[in-house]
Amino acid sequence: MKRVMLGIAIFAGLTAVAIGLLPSTPISTAPVASGSIAAVEAETIALFRRSAPAVVHVFAQGQSLTYVEQAQSQQTGSGFLWDTAGHIVTNEHVVRGADVVRVRLADGRLREGRVVGRAGQVDLAVIKINGGDLPAPLPVGTSASLAVGQFVMAIGNPFGLDQTLTTGVVSALKRRLPTESGREIADMIQTDAAINPGNSGGPLIDGAGQLIGVATAIYSPSGASAGIGFAVPVDTVRRVVPMLIADGRIPTPAIGVVVAPEATAARHGIDGLIVSSVLPNSPAQRAGIRGIDRVEGLLGDVIVSIDGKPVRRLAELTEALEAAGVGKIVAIGILRRENTISLRVRTVDGGS
CATH class of the missing domain: 2.40.10.10 (Trypsin-like serine proteases)
Structure with a gap:
């Protein structure tokens, strides 16, 4: 894009x-015949010729009022055929916000496409074009x-x-x-x-x-x-x-907490994730996890582990929840004031 x-x-x-030569290996200065191909080059050429037909050019744009706006909003990227049914894999950001998607095949044919699934959390999307007469x-x-x-x-x-x-x-x-x-x-x-x-x-x-x-x-x-x-x-x-x-989407395991920026925890010398707030009727609220008490000026719970694995960054929390999956019970290690406790929380699908 x-x-x-x-x-x-x-x-x-x-x-x-880079291909290195041993110091004792003589370097030939003899001219190489024009058009000659080394074995490693031949292998690369063969790989390209086998793979390239499956690679496509993706054009995506939002619906705009004028031709100029349409031209300015066009996003382009790459993709590749996933199966013989016409599913194409690309990045989610390539088709983000797009109402119109077109795909140009390696042989120059242009196909209309539609986005059938998006997963922004891993930057993947799937486009569907009509099957039939497609490369492998x-x-x-x-x-x-x-x-x-x-x-x-x-x-x-x-x-x-x-x-x-x-x-x-x-x-x-x-x-x-x-x-x-x-x-x-x-x-x-x-x-x-x-x-x-x-x-x-x-x-x-x-x-x-x-x-x-x-x-x-x-x-x-x-x-x-x-x-x-x-x-x-x-x-x-x-x-x-x-x-x-x-x-059209992938489940996103969540427990219903909003955590403070990691920089906030670092400024307070805290090794973990500060719970800023807890969503109403969420698994975290039912388990008793507490957010920041802004009336009393008290710090919220600090998440320090999941299932015994240390958690210091938001990415680690997300990764641990995704590894557990939706509908699973996880043990959340909490630092509350000066005490460490463990709370059992069942994950839910938080949406993508």
Whole structure:
């Protein structure tokens, strides 16, 4: 998507591979015949040719009154075929607020699409186009066994340039990426590719040609590639996409508390999350969790753990609740004044 917010430019990404020579290895200065292709290049070319037909260009825009407003509101990004029924995976931010969605296939055909599911908390969305005469979807791999240094490639549409390939390696794993909603996406893949706006929603592929992630953003104060890109891991995609296709959303486990900013806790020297308020008739209220008493000027409960695991950041609270699921009982460790207590709370679906 062609915009930059808070130093994060939206994208789909990859990295660069360096091949080192041992000091004792002689370096040939003989000219290479024009047009010759090394084995590693041939493999990359073959991977691209197999994968590229499944990658699409996504155009999304809101309904506006004038042609100029429509042109200004258009968002573009990337996506890829998930199945033979015409479901396409992309980023939620690519289609956010869009009333009209169109998809251009790799061969240039343009299809009308509709958004059938959104999950802003993990920045994923599913678009449906008419099935029939579609390229084969990408084979789906796993992100659980990824290793730093592993070869990856990405295909997308940076700055609207169709079918652009970048290659590289996995730079880091289990990164956290803040979203515009204030949540964080956990377990993100970091990659070092030259990735730019418009790559958002495109696939990150491993050396076997399998999908391992969905490119989402680059860290860039300027809006251009800074060599630090992020992708949603495919294990998250495999969990979320079927629910989006079936229900249009994913459940969001919640207990009904509003927590104070983490900086507030830090200023008070508190190692945990201060409960600012508790929602009426929520599981937290029924369990006896207390918010800030503004009449008496008393600090609210401090959440310090869930099911015995320490909680110091909002992202850790969210991650623990999502791991538990909706309708499950969790043990919330609470620091109240100088006492630590444990309260059992049943999670509910807080909506997306």
